[in-house]
Amino acid sequence: PTQLAELRMYGLSWAIRSKPEWQRKICDPEIIEKWRKEALEQQESIDLAEKMTHNMVNYVLTELSGYARLSVVESGIECGPFDAIWYSDRLISNETSKLLRVAVARPVTDIPDESKDWHPGSNGQVLDLVHPSLYPIIYGRTLAGSNLQPPQLGDSEHYANYALSSRFCWLPSDFSVDATDGLAKLVSPYINNLHPTTHKPLYRIIESVLSAFIPVFERVLSQINGQDQDLYRDVPPGSGRIKVERTKLLDEAPKTFPEAHEEYTGELEKMIVPYSLKGKTIQCIIKLANIRLTPENPEYKGGSWHVEGMFNERIVASGIYYYEEDNISESRLAFRVTTGPPVYHEQDDELCMDILYGMKRHATPGQITSAGRALAWPNIYQHRVAPFSLVDRTKPGHRKILALFLVDPSIAPIPSATTVPPQQADWAFAAMEDARADPGSLFSRLPPELSNAIRERLPDAFVARAEAEEYRLRLMKERTRLVEVHDRKLSHSFNMCEH
Template sequence: MYALSWAIRSKSEWQRKISDPTILEKWRKEALDQQNASRIEEKLTSNLINYVLTELAGYARLSDPTTGIESGPFDAIWFSDCLISNELSDRLRGAVSQLENIPDELKDWHPGSNGQVLDLVHPSLYCIVYNRTESSSGSTSLKIDSPEYISFVTSERFCWLPSDFSVDPMDGSVQLISPYINNLHPTRHKALYPIVESVLGAFIPLFERVLSQVNGQDQDLYCDITPGSGRIMTKLSPGTDGKVEVPDNATDEEYEQLEEAAPKVLPEAFEKYKGELEKTIVPYSLRGKTIQCIIKLANIHLTPENAEYKGGSWHVEGMLNENIVASGIYYYEEENMSESRLAFRVTTGAPVYHEQWDFMCSKILYRMSKDSYCCQDLGSIATSANRALAWPNIYQHRVSPFRLVDPTKPGHRKILAVFLIDPSFERIPSATDIPPQQADWIFETLQELCTDPGSLFSRLPVELVDLIAENMPETFMTREEADEYRLELMKERTSFIPVWERDSSFSFNMCEH
């Protein structure tokens, strides 16, 4: 049902077309015709198709024509193709060029990316290193300790470093509170700071929709349970006398085939849409709040010699240390790239209200069979240029493969990502608490002070200045140290993914205890 709805809502001008009865009837007929070739777990009844078509008006009401925000392929995924103005997008491209136009030997190609992913601002560099990074408050400094509670989803060693932003209570505009954004020099890259604030301000209504729908997701709204029955189940159709002839020596596979072929009655959705979408929205506002965000800028570059991006791995952003509640990406430029999609899936609990033997109903409703992983695909969305996208960080996501359209020319795709720290949790250490850890920033500042006639540093002997530079506090990291910590962080989080998948995507069986 979600797939059918998203296929329709991916059409151009779908909100206008749903008011045309002729077009709706055409879509209904096409959907019904397609069921003949569908597998049983993919078949939709005419009632289910009717529900999807009548539900479209609800999706239209949730859309915002001013910002272009619409619901995506699944609940709590929201996007817009006009959220960021052309003027702001142009300013972003211009300011980012300063990060791009540097000598080749200084470019930061992401480790393990086959020379395709160029990191411009990445949170894994100069991150918080527990028991080394220092928090400064007035005249005192204190090392940041590792978390007291440790589990496989918590890092004992590292944490990304967010910045604090205030959200205006009236218009939702955003202003940086922290003195800097990690890995974005506050003087050299000063032009980017107000642009990041403006982009983040545009994302506020997108994030609010994500959080509002996540708050309302624990409601059961969509499926009728047969009156008088304590279990949702596949029931044999009238006239079968409740019996299916099964050979005594039938294997599990043969039994499943017989069960699949038998006529049956399945749970149905409501005959028509009754406002269930609106009921999943529990309004949540970020206005008037101080939020913590992690900023990332990256480009993917393909060349005729390196013409295909193989795609990413399934993952959520960060670990429990960061408390990332939602992710947002703005795809602000692409050239000579084939379509790429961002796919989503989510871990679930074992389906409830099913009899032990009723594997067919679970297969049809959830595409889950006995001993399958409790993980559901949620669909995917194209990551086209100028698209802004946000989703809850409980969803795993993965970038699909793509390649050059013209294999004789280079191509690129550029993104700005924002990771929102859960505002309902206790804040984590940020750039407000922790001074910049980049040793080269400090050296540059020291050199500038030494050449400034108005500074007392200009009066110091060269030997004393060198001594100061050689005895910087431990919290400052050289680029070599930061690179090494990044590799350790990546190794830790790469190791975390399979353990997390194993422990959260558990398989289920239908035995009752």
């Protein structure tokens, strides 16, 4: 776990890097000294365990040059508030952003209210435009060229059973990344839940947004490359009881606190193991959603803590582009990560956990938040949308997002829209009617009784909307259990009893 003083170091660094023109300001010795003085003065009223020493403050200030070297001036890509989180406020061009807003507004949101797909359980606030839980792979129901089966765990993959679904898998699409310019191009025939003809303009825009995210994903992967950091790996539970006598002795023992190096030692650059997606075919799961607030329903209570997907999808990183907001209060995305007790402390050293890390028994780690923008992070972090509300409660407000979930590019491809045909029955019916009306189509030449027989068989080969919505509820129930079990795993991470 990260110690409280170190979290304050992260906080100081992020506060400075959130300032306008911070990269210019860190070159001014007078500004640096001003920040140093302010930071040290603020420590006077802070508890000893959280207090930053002179070395800690100096380390943060000298570390800023390392953050500056990792930034990309042209696209605005910078390190986020915590390890392996990257963001940019100008990653997507104004032109692409405008095209996205227009493309989404016309064919996707301009539909009757009774036909809108409000996310189940969202109190009519989250409008799903494209969601992977609708028409996923349904093992035993989805038809494909090869018999679809749940993934099998290898001997070296010690994943918890609760993280593997035997019933469902989100359906990604395949994109090729050019070996020279790094631009992404869709190679699958479709994106799930986004009709390739009706929503054709969105296909090109999603390619543009994903292309912009490629260098961001590369940086996320570069910081976790080679590290065994999967949240789904199961940890044997502890057992035993609290040692009251030992805790009392620890309480009476002398206490020492960690110290930082006197100045930055290049650790940021050392954490980077370069990883390139150029020349690869990657798999991405696409999501488009709006959060809408009204004067009658003015507050969004926030989401639940979760990672994206299950073991089936093998999602390694997430990217979100918040492309439009109106009349809502500051909105944040909060992060937390599971971890175990440090090996260099005694069992039941709860006093140390409380003082150094701020953790009581069964406590969860602190959270780090970031304002909405284009950002990406590894799927080892749980995240949740923090609560927000209308600013002017007499008018409606909204927030619109495009999410990209990157499947682990280092493994064999999982089933995708390249190998699994569309399952939407309404797509199939519409295509059949178009073919019947096209004089050049072979389908139009079939005898009526044969074409009618084909039409009658379509429900067996495809999934009707009502059936898809029922499967979505089952999928959501399954993944809700994953969140609940995972929360219990998190709360048990610091149960420091004898094993």
